[in-house]
Amino acid sequence: MSRVSQRLGRGPEARLEEPKRSWVPPLEPSPLARAELVAQFSSELERVGGAVQICASKAELETRLIGFVLDSLARQVVSFSKRSFALFEFERIWSELPIAAWERGSEEAALEFRATVAAADVGLSIADLGVAATGSMLFRAGPQRPRSVSLLPRSHIAVLAASNLVADLARGIAWLAAQGSPPSSAVFVTGPSRTSDIENDLTLGVHGPAAVTVFILDN
Amino acid sequence: MRVSLFITCLADQLFPEVGVSMVRVLRRLGCDVHFAPEQSCCGQAHYNAGYVPEARRVARSLLDALEGSDHVVTPSGSCAAMLRHSYPTLFEEDGEEAARATALANRTFEFSQFVVNVLRVEDVGATLARSATYQPSCHASRFIGVRSEPLRLLAKVRGLELRALPNAQDCCGFGGLFCVKLPAISSAMAAEKVSHVASSGAEVLVGTDMGCLMNISGQMRAGGSRIEALHLAQVLDSGHADR
Amino acid sequence: MQTADLDLKERAELALDNQFLRKAVRYTVDRLRNGKAASSAALGDFETWRERGREIRAHTIAHLDFYLELFATNLERRGGKVHFAKDAAEASSICVAVAQERNAKLAVKSKSMVSEEIELNTHFAEHGIEALETDLGEWIVQLAREAPAHIILPCIHKSRGEIRALFERHAGRPLSEDTATLAGYARKTLRERFLAADIGISGCNFAVADTGSIVMFTNEGNGRLVTTLPRTHVVLMGMERIVPSFADLAVMAELLPRSATGQKLTTYMNLLTGPRGADEADGPDDLHVVIVDNGRSAQLGDKDFQAILHCIRCGACLNVCPVYRQIGGHAYGSVYPGPIGAVLSPLFQPERELATELANASSLCGACSEACPVKIPIHDMLVKLRERNARRGSGTRAERLLMEFSASVLSSPRVFSGAGRVARTLQRWTICDGSRFSWIARRIPVLRAWLGTRLLPKPPARAFRDLWPDLEREVKR
Numbered sequence: 001m002s003r004v005s006q007r008l009g010r011g012p013e014a015r016l017e018e019p020k021r022s023w024v025p026p027l028e029p030s031p032l033a034r035a036e037l038v039a040q041f042s043s044e045l046e047r048v049g050g051a052v053q054i055c056a057s058k059a060e061l062e063t064r065l066i067g068f069v070l071d072s073l074a075r076q077v078v079s080f081s082k083r084s085f086a087l088f089e090f091e092r093i094w095s096e097l098p099i100a101a102w103e104r105g106s107e108e109a110a111l112e113f114r115a116t117v118a119a120a121d122v123g124l125s126i127a128d129l130g131v132a133a134t135g136s137m138l139f140r141a142g143p144q145r146p147r148s149v150s151l152l153p154r155s156h157i158a159v160l161a162a163s164n165l166v167a168d169l170a171r172g173i174a175w176l177a178a179q180g181s182p183p184s185s186a187v188f189v190t191g192p193s194r195t196s197d198i199e200n201d202l203t204l205g206v207h208g209p210a211a212v213t214v215f216i217l218d219n
Numbered sequence: 220m221r222v223s224l225f226i227t228c229l230a231d232q233l234f235p236e237v238g239v240s241m242v243r244v245l246r247r248l249g250c251d252v253h254f255a256p257e258q259s260c261c262g263q264a265h266y267n268a269g270y271v272p273e274a275r276r277v278a279r280s281l282l283d284a285l286e287g288s289d290h291v292v293t294p295s296g297s298c299a300a301m302l303r304h305s306y307p308t309l310f311e312e313d314g315e316e317a318a319r320a321t322a323l324a325n326r327t328f329e330f331s332q333f334v335v336n337v338l339r340v341e342d343v344g345a346t347l348a349r350s351a352t353y354q355p356s357c358h359a360s361r362f363i364g365v366r367s368e369p370l371r372l373l374a375k376v377r378g379l380e381l382r383a384l385p386n387a388q389d390c391c392g393f394g395g396l397f398c399v400k401l402p403a404i405s406s407a408m409a410a411e412k413v414s415h416v417a418s419s420g421a422e423v424l425v426g427t428d429m430g431c432l433m434n435i436s437g438q439m440r441a442g443g444s445r446i447e448a449l450h451l452a453q454v455l456d457s458g459h460a461d462r
Numbered sequence: 463m464q465t466a467d468l469d470l471k472e473r474a475e476l477a478l479d480n481q482f483l484r485k486a487v488r489y490t491v492d493r494l495r496n497g498k499a500a501s502s503a504a505l506g507d508f509e510t511w512r513e514r515g516r517e518i519r520a521h522t523i524a525h526l527d528f529y530l531e532l533f534a535t536n537l538e539r540r541g542g543k544v545h546f547a548k549d550a551a552e553a554s555s556i557c558v559a560v561a562q563e564r565n566a567k568l569a570v571k572s573k574s575m576v577s578e579e580i581e582l583n584t585h586f587a588e589h590g591i592e593a594l595e596t597d598l599g600e601w602i603v604q605l606a607r608e609a610p611a612h613i614i615l616p617c618i619h620k621s622r623g624e625i626r627a628l629f630e631r632h633a634g635r636p637l638s639e640d641t642a643t644l645a646g647y648a649r650k651t652l653r654e655r656f657l658a659a660d661i662g663i664s665g666c667n668f669a670v671a672d673t674g675s676i677v678m679f680t681n682e683g684n685g686r687l688v689t690t691l692p693r694t695h696v697v698l699m700g701m702e703r704i705v706p707s708f709a710d711l712a713v714m715a716e717l718l719p720r721s722a723t724g725q726k727l728t729t730y731m732n733l734l735t736g737p738r739g740a741d742e743a744d745g746p747d748d749l750h751v752v753i754v755d756n757g758r759s760a761q762l763g764d765k766d767f768q769a770i771l772h773c774i775r776c777g778a779c780l781n782v783c784p785v786y787r788q789i790g791g792h793a794y795g796s797v798y799p800g801p802i803g804a805v806l807s808p809l810f811q812p813e814r815e816l817a818t819e820l821a822n823a824s825s826l827c828g829a830c831s832e833a834c835p836v837k838i839p840i841h842d843m844l845v846k847l848r849e850r851n852a853r854r855g856s857g858t859r860a861e862r863l864l865m866e867f868s869a870s871v872l873s874s875p876r877v878f879s880g881a882g883r884v885a886r887t888l889q890r891w892t893i894c895d896g897s898r899f900s901w902i903a904r905r906i907p908v909l910r911a912w913l914g915t916r917l918l919p920k921p922p923a924r925a926f927r928d929l930w931p932d933l934e935r936e937v938k939r
Contacts, residue, residue: 001530102743176733182673182675185735185738190726190728207653226927233921235928254930256930265868265869357826397826401822408788
């Protein structure tokens with residue numbers, strides 16, 4: 001560290017002195033109406049191989065979500081804690097699907113949950129935010145929101161409130177920054193896991209989910 | 220308008236017809252063209268090979284030769300880039316020379332740049348009934364921003380059918396000493412360029428730099444191609460009544 | 463392929479003979495640069511974004527001491543452990559020590575160019591720790607015992623047939639060669655290892671000073687697995703990866719994926735701040751960040767080369783480089799290939815022989831500088847490196863003599879004029895365009911190189927300067 005200051009021709013005190021700078025914030029495009037945000041988010045996500053289901057009510061969303069999971073013949077679904085879905089007022093999901101929702105508890109419980117996630121077919125999560133310009137969703141890790149739910153199962157299903165859509169990545173990152181000290185993990189997910197490492201041939205799901213489906217509540 | 224030529228060592232010794240065409244085009248546009256025979260070379264080959272004191276020595280003689288000139292016009296985008304982009308750095312250690320180098324940099328123009336941006340002419344009255352494709356030389360386009368000028372001039376040549384050159388922005392592999400230091404890589408680059416020129420279907424390859432044209436055409440001729448390489452000035456000097 | 467004892471020219475010739483490689487490289491770079499063109503156009507006014515990116519990088523590097531201190535303080539506040547490593551050996555030792563403390567047997571790795579730089583896998587192996595690459599391309603390259611051929615796409619030089627053969631040998635059973643089968647085999651095999659691994663090692667694209675966050679841009683998801691499943695996560699970070707704040711990150715996040723792969727955003731953009739919280743189900747128990755110098759700080763304060771630390775390792779310069787396009791990555795013989803590698807390698811490893819020759823691996827066309835999302839003048843740096851080499855007398859004696867002699871001739875117009883006349887006459891009488899008396903030409907190295915695939919122009923009887931008096935009369939008529 002002292003070598004860095006020395007090479008820059010400064011003493012060690014420079015390390016504590018905030019440099020002046022004239023930071024010009026990015027020029028942001030004009031905000032879009034919600035319908036436009038939903039349309040742009042959907043087309044961007046579909047472009048990278050994700051799927052979008054737009055639902056007009058909470059009841060419709062729950063019904064379609066259950067139908068979607070049952071149709072996929074999933075044997076084991078894992079999800080964020082039940083509490084984290086409060087906004088969506090799920091009732092039937094917890095009984096009608098073969099689902100293990102994370103609940104905070106002992107370290108043994110965490111260990112067991114991690115094993116369940118590793119063997120699950122579907123991960124069900126709630127996105128904090130959607131980014132229209134890129135078709136991305138933000139997932140912050142937390143006591144209610146394990147990281148591996150959106151990562152290990154082959155199919156990842158997220159629910160997202162249309163009111164949580166922002167226009168672009170700069171706004172998404174600004175929102176995250178505004179929440180205060182960042183979580184241990186915050187990840188912007190844009191479609192399914194992909195690789196073109198074999199002769200430039202695109203394939204999905206090499207490590208992360210091969211399918212990403214988002215149910216948007218647009219009421 | 221008074222114009223001083225910087226003919227470049229390559230065009231002087233190997234392609235004098237390019238200089239002749241350039242003089243004729245400029246005169247038709249009303250320029251009073253001068254040539255100082257004390258000039259030789261800009262020193263680019265030395266500079267790019269890292270031999271800076273040698274480059275400075277060569278460059279200094281050019282500074283002297285072009286002293287007192289008005290607009291300096293050159294048929295090479297690469298040499299123009301050397302004067303405009305690298306001379307100020309080359310002489311930065313000596314205040315007086317730096318000032319002269321910067322002044323020269325500011326009054327030096329590549330041929331098409333001068334015609335379009337200074338003389339404000341796009342139609343020089345040329346006629347050439349052939350199909351042609353244009354190779355944008357790297358230094359002209361990237362270092363001194365010569366991008367649309369040659370195309371705008373070519374678009375106004377009567378009878379000329381302009382064809383697109385695939386991967387036009389890729390270097391032809393000349394690169395001064397690069398082509399003899401790493402000849403295998405250079406030849407592979409040239410071979411790809413030649414294949415793109417051929418696929419354009421053009422009869423003529425037009426450029427603004429004799430180094431690039433000598434490289435591409437040398438490779439084309441070795442391969443038995445009949446595509447002719449012409450400097451932009453030669454095209455613009457075609458089909459005039461006074462010829 | 464062992465190419466360590468070959469020089470650049472020989473390595474290049476080897477690559478030029480490999481038709482699969484050349485086709486694959488061309489196809490790949492075309493795909494990537496077309497993708498970049500499309501995605502940067504979609505952003506609108508990409509030049510303004512580039513300028514913002516340049517400003518951010520220049521500001522950060524000019525105040526690197528302040529931002530590194532801030533980053534380290536914030537990371538430690540969040541429970542991360544910060545290590546500074548002055549060189550490759552120290553960086554490797556730190557990683558080995560962390561692994562040994564955890565009694566680790568298996569380390570899973572996501573792509574990290576710094577780990578290639580410090581040859582971490584070799585050091586782990588010496589201490590009986592298995593280092594497993596999990597990026598599909600890196601794993602393939604590791605199975606083949608080779609080095610990556612591209613910063614972003616490590617195994618573009620491998621055909622699917624070769625990949626199948628590698629996987630079959632690994633699996634001990636036949637596999638079909640369709641992409642889904644091969645990728646599926648990698649998923650299944652590597653997933654088991656992820657779950658068994660003791661330690662995860664990753665690189666980092668950026669480190670945010672005012673939050674202490676590590677940021678990774680990835681596509682496959684192995685980066686998330688490496689940083690989520692093992693109990694210990696070690697980040698290898700070049701000391702210049704810093705950005706001041708999330709607002710700066712937002713700009714870099716628009717530039718990096720577009721420039722690297724042509725994506726608007728990579729599949730995963732992961733911001734990691736400290737180890738997992740007390741109530742969280744998963745994530746590492748401890749997080750170590752190894753901040754690696756290894757030749758970087760020596761560039762600070764150097765007016766010609768400080769800007770090389772602005773590099774964000776997107777690989778855009780590789781994808782537009784006409785030299786890389788012909789020879790691919792391995793011919794450079796360095797960890798970092800392409801134009802950026804031709805500058806980074808000699809600067810970071812000045813003691814290596816390869817350092818001097820790499821600066822020549824460029825036609826100085828400037829495509830690299832034009833493509834760079836943070837406007838690093840790469841081609842100017844190549845010229846500066848050549849100057850450094852020439853000053854140290856690294857050119858051949860013949861080259862030095864030629865340079866001195868030609869400078870003498872060219873700086874004296876009268877001598878130049880006479881010499882030109884003699885040379886043209888000689889050429890006209892003897893070798894003309896190289897198609898006859900070629901035995902003479904082939905004895906002169908410079909001509910031999912040129913005439914390999916090219917003819918010379920037929921020299922004119924009179925130079926332009928000889929025609930000038932006539933031309934002057936022309937106007938007076």
